[in-house]
Amino acid sequence: MNKLRLKFSKNGPIKFIGHLDVMRYFQKAIRRAEIDIKYSEGFSPHQIISFAQPLSVGATSDGEYMDITVNSMESAADVMNKLNAVMNEGIKITSVAELSDSDEKAMTAAYAAKYVVRFRDSLKPDFDWINEFKKYLSQEKLPAMKKTKSGEKEINMKEMIYDYSFDEKDDSATFLLAMSSSATLKVALLFGTFFESISKELSPLALDIHRIDIYKLVENESEKYIEPLICNDIESRYYLNA
Amino acid sequence: MNYNLALSDETLLSIEKPERYIGNEVNSVVKDKDKVDIRFAMCFPDVYEIGMSHLGIQILYGMFNSMENVWCERVYSPWLDCDKLLREKNIPLFALESQDPVKDFDFLGFTIQYEMCYTNILQVLDLSQIPLLTADRTWDDPIVIGGGPCTYNPEPIADFFDVFYIGEGETRYQEIFELYRAAKKEGISRPDFLRKLSHIPGMYVPSLYNVTYKEDGTIESMTPMFEDVPATIHKELCLNINDVFYPTKPVVPYIKVTQDRVVLEVMRGCIRGCRFCQAGQLYKPLREKDVEHLKQLAIESLKNTGYEEISLSSLSSSDYSQLPELIDFLIKNCSEQKVNISLPSLRIDAFSLDVMSKVQDVKKSSLTFAPEAGTQRMRDVINKGLTEEDILRGSHEAFLGGWNKVKLYFMLGLPTETDEDILGIGDIANKVAVEYFETMPKEKRNGRTIDIVASTSFFVPKPFTPFQWARMNTKEEFLDKANKTRKGIMSQLNQKHIKYNWHEADASMMEGVLARGDRKLCEVILKSYKKGCIYDAWGEYFHFDVWMDTFKECGIDPLFYTTRERKDDEIFPWDILDCGVSKSFLLREWKNALSGKPSSNCRKGCLGCGAAAYGVGVCQEGKN
Ligand code: SF4
Numbered sequence: 001m002n003k004l005r006l007k008f009s010k011n012g013p014i015k016f017i018g019h020l021d022v023m024r025y026f027q028k029a030i031r032r033a034e035i036d037i038k039y040s041e042g043f044s045p046h047q048i049i050s051f052a053q054p055l056s057v058g059a060t061s062d063g064e065y066m067d068i069t070v071n072s073m074e075s076a077a078d079v080m081n082k083l084n085a086v087m088n089e090g091i092k093i094t095s096v097a098e099l100s101d102s103d104e105k106a107m108t109a110a111y112a113a114k115y116v117v118r119f120r121d122s123l124k125p126d127f128d129w130i131n132e133f134k135k136y137l138s139q140e141k142l143p144a145m146k147k148t149k150s151g152e153k154e155i156n157m158k159e160m161i162y163d164y165s166f167d168e169k170d171d172s173a174t175f176l177l178a179m180s181s182s183a184t185l186k187v188a189l190l191f192g193t194f195f196e197s198i199s200k201e202l203s204p205l206a207l208d209i210h211r212i213d214i215y216k217l218v219e220n221e222s223e224k225y226i227e228p229l230i231c232n233d234i235e236s237r238y239y240l241n242a
Numbered sequence: 243m244n245y246n247l248a249l250s251d252e253t254l255l256s257i258e259k260p261e262r263y264i265g266n267e268v269n270s271v272v273k274d275k276d277k278v279d280i281r282f283a284m285c286f287p288d289v290y291e292i293g294m295s296h297l298g299i300q301i302l303y304g305m306f307n308s309m310e311n312v313w314c315e316r317v318y319s320p321w322l323d324c325d326k327l328l329r330e331k332n333i334p335l336f337a338l339e340s341q342d343p344v345k346d347f348d349f350l351g352f353t354i355q356y357e358m359c360y361t362n363i364l365q366v367l368d369l370s371q372i373p374l375l376t377a378d379r380t381w382d383d384p385i386v387i388g389g390g391p392c393t394y395n396p397e398p399i400a401d402f403f404d405v406f407y408i409g410e411g412e413t414r415y416q417e418i419f420e421l422y423r424a425a426k427k428e429g430i431s432r433p434d435f436l437r438k439l440s441h442i443p444g445m446y447v448p449s450l451y452n453v454t455y456k457e458d459g460t461i462e463s464m465t466p467m468f469e470d471v472p473a474t475i476h477k478e479l480c481l482n483i484n485d486v487f488y489p490t491k492p493v494v495p496y497i498k499v500t501q502d503r504v505v506l507e508v509m510r511g512c513i514r515g516c517r518f519c520q521a522g523q524l525y526k527p528l529r530e531k532d533v534e535h536l537k538q539l540a541i542e543s544l545k546n547t548g549y550e551e552i553s554l555s556s557l558s559s560s561d562y563s564q565l566p567e568l569i570d571f572l573i574k575n576c577s578e579q580k581v582n583i584s585l586p587s588l589r590i591d592a593f594s595l596d597v598m599s600k601v602q603d604v605k606k607s608s609l610t611f612a613p614e615a616g617t618q619r620m621r622d623v624i625n626k627g628l629t630e631e632d633i634l635r636g637s638h639e640a641f642l643g644g645w646n647k648v649k650l651y652f653m654l655g656l657p658t659e660t661d662e663d664i665l666g667i668g669d670i671a672n673k674v675a676v677e678y679f680e681t682m683p684k685e686k687r688n689g690r691t692i693d694i695v696a697s698t699s700f701f702v703p704k705p706f707t708p709f710q711w712a713r714m715n716t717k718e719e720f721l722d723k724a725n726k727t728r729k730g731i732m733s734q735l736n737q738k739h740i741k742y743n744w745h746e747a748d749a750s751m752m753e754g755v756l757a758r759g760d761r762k763l764c765e766v767i768l769k770s771y772k773k774g775c776i777y778d779a780w781g782e783y784f785h786f787d788v789w790m791d792t793f794k795e796c797g798i799d800p801l802f803y804t805t806r807e808r809k810d811d812e813i814f815p816w817d818i819l820d821c822g823v824s825k826s827f828l829l830r831e832w833k834n835a836l837s838g839k840p841s842s843n844c845r846k847g848c849l850g851c852g853a854a855a856y857g858v859g860v861c862q863e864g865k866n
Contacts, residue, residue: 012245012266013244013245013247013264013265013266014266016254016255016260016261016264017261017496018261021261021496021497021498024496024498025268025496027548027550028268028494028547028548028549028550029268029548030548031544031548031549031550031579032545032546032547032548034545039580043603044582044603045580057255057260058251058254058255086548088266088267088268089266090266120251120252122250122252123252204255205251205252205255205256208251
C-alpha cells in the first residue's frame with residue numbers, strides 16, 4: 001500500500017467546474033486509468049482520496065493537490081503518467097510524491113496559498129488601484145469582518161498576509177495568504193475590504209484569481225519556513241519572520 | 243480544449259451551473275471545422291442534466307462523429323437564467339463543443355421525447371435566431387430535423403420542422419448527408435432539396451402535404467402535393483441490432499445528471515402488448531442483442547467512462563432471454579471494479595430478488611410493482627399481465643429477503659374504468675401490507691415496518707396504441723378519481739403504512755391535447771411560446787392558464803382532442819405514418835379491450851400485428 005500526493009493544474013474552461021465535480025471527475029479518471037486505488041470497506045465502498053482546500057468556481061490554478069492511497073503501483077511516476085493519459089485538457093498532473101504514514105493530509109498540512117489576482121477586462125477599476133492598495137497595506141492593522149458559521153467576527157488581515165507584490169505592467173497583484181485550519185484569508189475578502197476602505201464597490205465577478213501553489217509549514221530548531229506541498233525546488237521556500 | 247467560450251466569464255459566473263454551457267466534457271468530440279463538410283447540432287430540448295441522460299443522443303452523436311466528414315455537437319435548452327441573458331445581450335445560442343452559433347450549422351436535429359417540450363423546441367430555434375417556421379427558412383438556416391417518439395404524431399409541430407425522421411436513427415443519415423452534399427454542390431433550392439429528401443424512406447416532410455378537414459373538425463385527407471412524394475411514410479428499423487453503432491465512449495458530464503452511469507441497451511422492442519403503451523408498439527418487433535456482444539460493450543463502456551455504475555436498459559429486461567448469463571457476468575466483473583449494477587424494469591420473482599439482493603442494499607432499496615390498475619378486470623382491459631397473486635407472492639418472497647419498502651404504480655382514467663377499479667387500488671396496497679404482517683411476525687421485524695407508496699398518473703391515450711380511439715378524462719374527472727383513490731386508501735385498515743401520490747391533472751390534459759393533436763395546434767403552440775411558455779414539463783413553470791387563453795384566442799377547443807369519442811374509421815393525423823403495426827390490429831385490440839379480453843404476448847402466440855413483415859426479431863423466433 002502506498003500513499004501518494006498528486007499536484008495538478010486546472011486551467012481554461014475547466015475553471016467553471018466546482019470542487020465536488022472535480023472530485024467526481026477524478027474518481028472516474030482513476031478508474032479509466034486503471035489505478036489500483038484503495039477502497040473503503042462497507043456496502044458502498046468509495047475510493048480513498050482527499051483534496052486540499054477547494055478552489056472557488058471561476059479561479060484557475062497551477063497548485064492543486066490531492067492525496068490518494070493505492071494498493072499497488074509500478075512507481076509513483078507511472079501513476080502520474082497513467083492519469084495524465086486520461087486527463088481532459090485543462091487538468092494536468094504536474095508532479096507526484098510518495099507520502100510516509102506520518103505525513104499529514106494535504107488538507108491539514110496546508111498553511112498558506114499564493115495567488116495572482118487580476119481584474120476581468122470589463123470590470124477593471126477606474127482608479128490607480130495598485131497605488132491605493134499599497135497605501136492600504138502599509139497600515140499597522142488591517143481589520144476585516146469575516147463571515148463564520150455563527151455570524152461575523154473581526155480579524156486582522158495583516159497577520160495573514162505573508163507576502164505580496166504588484167506588477168504594474170501586468171496590472172496584477174501576487175499575494176501569499178494564510179490558508180490553514182486555524183486561519184484562512186480569502187482573496188475576495190481582502191480585496192473587498194480594501195475597496196470598502198476607499199469607498200469603492202467591488203463586483204463579486206471582477207476578480208480573476210489564479211492560485212499558484214499551496215504551502216505547508218516546516219519548523220525545526222534552526223529555521224522556520226513554508227514550502228509547496230510538493231517541493232522540488234528550494235528556491236520556492238519562504239522564510240517567515242526572517 | 244476549446245478556450246473560446248461563447249459566454250464571458252462574467253456571464254458564466256452570474257448564472258446557475260455554468261458547467262451546462264462550457265462543453266469540454268470527457269469524450270466530447272472536437273474536430274477541425276475546416277476538415278468537415280457537415281456540421282450537425284443535436285439538441286435535446288430540455289435542460290442539460292436531462293438531455294445529457296438520454297441514450298439516443300449519445301448513439302447518434304457517436305455515430306455521426308465516427309463519420310470522417312461530419313462533426314456533431316450538442317445543444318440543450320439554456321436554463322431560464324441563461325435564456326434571459328442570451329436574449330438581453332442578443333447572443334445567438336451556440337453548440338457546446340465549438341461554441342459556434344447553431345444557426346451556422348448544416349443541420350439542427352431535435353430528439354422529441356415528450357410532448358411537453360414543444361415550446362422548448364421553439365425556444366432553441368428562437369435563441370439560435372433561426373426562423374421558427376419552416377416556410378420562412380432559407381439556405382442560410384440549418385435543416386431542422388426531428389426524431390424520437392413524439393414524431394409518431396408530429397402534426398402539432400409540423401410547421402416548425404423541415405423534416406421528421408420516422409423510426410430508428412441508425413439507418414438513413416448517410417443517405418441524408420449524401421443528398422445534402424449533392425444539393426449544395428448542384429446549388430438546388432431548399433424546397434427542391436426537401437422534396438428529394440422525402441424520397442428517402444422514413445422521411446416525412448410535412449410541408450409537402452395538404453390536409454383537409456371535415457365539417458366536424460376531423461381529418462378528411464392528407465395528401466402529398468406532388469406525385470413523387472410518398473403517400474405513407476414507413477418507420478425505419480434496424481434489422482440487425484448487433485451490427486449497429488453503439489456508443490462505448492459516451493460523453494461523461496462533470497455535473498451530476500439524471501442518468502449518471504453507463505447505459506447498456508440489451509434489446510429494443512417489447513413482447514408485451516400493454517394496450518396503453520406507445521413504446522411497446524413503436525419499437526416492435528422485439529430484437530435482442532447477442533449476450534457476448536453486450537458483455538464486450540459493457541466492459542468497453544466502463545473502461546472509457548470510468549463510471550461507477552452500469553444500468554441495463556430496455557422496456558422489460560426480464561424478457562431478455564440471456565438475462566441470467568449477462569447478470570452473472572456483470573456481477574463477477576463489476577464487484578472487482580466496485581461498479582454498481584442497477585436493474586430497472588425487472589419483474590419481481592425469485593430470480594430477480596436473488597439478483598437484486600446481490601447488487602443492492604436491500605434495506606435501502608424498494609420493490610416496484612406496476613399493476614397499473616386496481617382490479618383484474620381493468621388489468622385485462624389494458625392487457626397488463628400482472629395479477630394480484632403475482633404481486634403478493636413477489637412481496638412475500640421479498641419480505642423474507644429483507645425488503646420492507648414497496649412502490650406501486652397505477653393509472654387513473656383508463657377506458658371502462660369504474661369506481662370499483664379505483665377503490666381496488668387501496669385494496670391492493672392494503673393486501674401488500676397484510677402480506678407483510680403475515681410474512682413477518684413481530685419478532686422478525688427488528689423494529690422495522692412496512693412502507694408502501696402508491697402513485698397514480700392520469701392516463702393519456704397515445705397514437706399507435708389500441709387506446710388511440712379512447713376518450714380521455716376531463717381534468718375534473720381526474721381530480722375526482724384521485725380523490726376517490728385517496729379516500730379508498732384512507733379507509734383501509736393499514737392506511738397509515740400507505741402513502742399516496744398523484745400527478746397534476748393540468749399537465750396531463752395538455753399532454754393529451756398535444757399527443758393526439760393535429761396541425762391546427764401549431765398556431766396555439768407558437769402563440770403560447772410567444773407569451774412566455776417554456777419548460778412546460780417542469781411543473782412550476784407550466785402556465786396552464788396561458789395555454790387555455792391561447793386556445794380561446796385561436797378558436798380551438800382543446801377538449802376536441804381529449805374527451806371526444808372517436809369513431810372506428812376516423813382518419814387520425816398520424817395515419818400518414820406507418821409504425822409497423824396495422825391499424826386493423828390496433829382496432830382489434832381496442833375491441834378486445836372494450837370487451838375485457840386480454841391478449842397473449844409475442845412469445846406465447848403472435849397477435850399478427852403486422853411487424854412480422856420486417857422479418858426479424860421475436861417474430862422469427864423458433865422459425866429457423
Ligand atoms: S408480428 Fe407477432 S410476434 Fe411479431 S411483433 Fe407482432 S405480435 Fe409480436
